[in-house]
Amino acid sequence: LWLLLLLQVFASCLWLGHSEVVKSFETSCPQFFFREVPPNEALEPQKPAWICQRYKNQYYFATLYDRKMRIPVYSAYIYQPGPGKRPKTWLVEPQLIGPTYPKTMEKEWTLLNYYNVSLEKLSQSQAILHDYKNLTGLNRGHLNPNGHHGDYSSRMATFTLTNIVPQDEKLNGGAWNNYEQQTMIRRTQGCQTTYVIVGAVPGNNYIAKGRVNKPSHLWSAACCMVDNNYIKAWAVIAENDKNQVQLLTLGELEDTLTELYGRGQVSLFDSDCPRE
Numbered sequence: 001l002w003l004l005l006l007l008q009v010f011a012s013c014l015w016l017g018h019s020e021v022v023k024s025f026e027t028s029c030p031q032f033f034f035r036e037v038p039p040n041e042a043l044e045p046q047k048p049a050w051i052c053q054r055y056k057n058q059y060y061f062a063t064l065y066d067r068k069m070r071i072p073v074y075s076a077y078i079y080q081p082g083p084g085k086r087p088k089t090w091l092v093e094p095q096l097i098g099p100t101y102p103k104t105m106e107k108e109w110t111l112l113n114y115y116n117v118s119l120e121k122l123s124q125s126q127a128i129l130h131d132y133k134n135l136t137g138l139n140r141g142h143l144n145p146n147g148h149h150g151d152y153s154s155r156m157a158t159f160t161l162t163n164i165v166p167q168d169e170k171l172n173g174g175a176w177n178n179y180e181q182q183t184m185i186r187r188t189q190g191c192q193t194t195y196v197i198v199g200a201v202p203g204n205n206y207i208a209k210g211r212v213n214k215p216s217h218l219w220s221a222a223c224c225m226v227d228n229n230y231i232k233a234w235a236v237i238a239e240n241d242k243n244q245v246q247l248l249t250l251g252e253l254e255d256t257l258t259e260l261y262g263r264g265q266v267s268l269f270d271s272d273c274p275r276e
Contacts (some may be wrong), residue, residue, distance in 0.1 A: 006181065007103060008140050008251070010078075020051055020052055020053075020054050020093065020094070020095040020103045020104065020105075021050065021051055021081070021093070021095040021096060022050045022051070022052050024038075024050060025050055025052075025062050025064075025076075026038065028050070028052050029052035029059050029062045030146055031059075031078075032050070032061055032062045032076045032077055032078060032085060032270060033062070033076055033195060033197075033269075033270075034195040034223045034269050034270050034272075034273060035269075035270040035272065037269065037270040038062070038076065038127055039064075039074065039197065039266070039267060039268045039269075040264075040265075040266065040267040041198070041257065041263075041264070042257075042261060042263045042264040042265060042266040042267070043064065043073050043074065043251065043257070043261060043263070043266060044064070044073070044263070045064075045066040045067075045068060045069065045073055045202075046066075047066065047067040047068040048064060048065070048066065048067070048073070049064075049065040049066075049067055049096055050062070050063075050064060050065075051063045051064075051065055051093055051095075051096075051162055053075075053105065053119065053160065053162070053163070054103060054104045054105065054151060054157075055088065055091075055104060055105055055156055055157035056104065056153055057104065058153070060077070060149070060153075060154050060157035060158075061075055061076060061077035061078075061144050061157065061158070061163075062075070062076045062077075063076075063143075063144075063163055064164050065067075065076045065093075065096070065126070065162050066159065066213075067096070067125065067126070067139040069132075069202050069212070069213035070124070070126055070127040070131070070211060070212045070213065071127070071165045071166075071200055071202070071212060072143050072162055072163055072164070072199075072200065072265065073199055073200070074143065074197050074198060074199035074200070075143040075144035075163050075197070075198055075199075076143045076144075076195070076196065076197045077148065077149075077195075077196055078193060078194065078195060078196070079148050079184065079188060079191075079194040079195075079196050079222070080148065080149055080150045080154070081147060081148050081149070081150060081184075081185075082150025082151065084149075084150065084151065084152060084155055085159040086147075086155070087146065087152070087155055087156045087159045088201070089142075089156070089158055089159060089162070090107070090108075090129055090160070090161060091105040091106060091107055091156075091157050091160040092105065092106065092107070092108055092111065092122065092126060092160065092161050093105055093125075093126060093160060093161075093162045094106050094111055094115070094117075094130065096125035096126045096162070097111075097117060097121060097122060097124075097125045101115060101117070102115070105157070105160045108129055108172050108234075110225055112230050113217065116235070119248070122210070125172070126161060127161045127162075127208075127211070127212045128161065128163060129161070129207035130166070130208070131211055131212045132161075132166070132207075132208075132209060132212075132248050135166065135207060137168065137169055137170075138166045138167060138168060138169060138207065138214065139164050139166075139167060139169045140161075140164045140166075140167070141157055141164060141166070141167025141170055141171075141172045141176070141218070142163055142164060143163050143164070143165065143198040143199065143200065143218075144158050144163050144196075144198060145158065145180050145198075146158040146159065147180060147181065148184070148196070155238065165200045165213075165214075165215050165218070166207050166212060166213075166214045167215075167218065167240060168241050168242070168243070170243040171218075171238055171240065171241075171242065171243050171244075171245075175238065175244050175245040176218065176238055176245060178245070179220070179236055179245045183236075184222075187222065187234055188222070190226045191224035191225065191226055191232075192224070192225045192226065192227070193224060193225055194222055194224040195222065195223050195224065195269070196220065196221070196222045197221050197222075197268055197269075198218070198219070198220040198221075199218070199219050199220075199257075200215035200218050200219075200240075201215055201216050201217040201218075201219070201257070201260045201261065202215060202216070203215050203216030203217075204216070214240065215240050216239065216240055216260070217236050217237055217238065217239055217240055218237070218239070218240055219235065219236065219237040219253060219256075219257065219258060220235065220236050221233065221234070221235040221236075221250055221253055221260055221268050221269070222234055222235070223250070223269045223273035224252070224269075231272055231273055231274060232274065233239075233248065233249070233250040233269065233273040233275070234247065234248075234249070234275050235247075235248045235249065235250050235253035236248060236253075237253060237256060238269075248274060249274075249276055250268065250269065250273055250274065250275050251275030251276060253268070254266045254267060254275070
């Protein structure tokens with residue numbers, strides 16, 4: 001009997017090691033960061049969750065999630081755009097409820113009906129579909145956009161509410177969309193691999209009766225290897241109530257975020273990415 005118990009404990013420890021909600025990106029899904037170096041602690045919220053975003057048994061990107069604000073701090077991914085359909089289904093992250101739940105993102109419906117999770121329990125750990133109902137002037141804004149991925153599964157993986165913030169709808173469909181679609185294509189010319197981090201600065205306003213924070217700003221930074229000797233980087237920031245995007249150097253964005261977050265000097269990429 002003791003042996004059985006020990007085996008069970010051992011098995012559960014092993015299982016936890018493979019979990020979606022992980023201890024750090026350095027050890028669990030570092031491949032989404034340039035030189036495997038994630039941003040420093042200056043962006044960490046009070047109640048962080050590190051999520052290796054997994055869909056159908058494959059990792060697609062990494063998200064630092066703010067459990068208290070119920071929005072992502074940032075999502076990090078590799079830019080690989082391609083044509084394809086936009087998914088319509090929204091998913092949630094079971095492991096934010098607890099480590100015994102599935103390691104892959106699921107539909108709310110699946111958790112409620114197959115895993116006997118109550119909507120209340122689910123809503124304690126993260127934003128749910130109902131939080132984004134009946135919004136005025138805002139919609140569901142992807143941090144990691146589905147259009148930056150080349151096949152259906154990788155696009156589908158971006159449709160998790162842990163990768164979504166309440167975004168100004170004019171910005172989301174206007175200047176931000178132009179940046180995602182047009183500026184990125186121009187900027188990434190000559191790049192071998194482009195690493196991207198897109199984030200949201202928590203604001204003073206909320207939706208869903210105070211459950212989900214409405215960010216004050218959205219930002220994005222990219223770093224790419226052009227050839228073995230040349231690395232380039234760029235960045236943007238947008239206020240989440242105006243339809244304009246400001247193009248910055250990586251260094252300028254890091255300094256701006258240092259002021260906005262107020263938790264020390266922000267570093268988004270490995271020191272080899274040019275700040276000027």
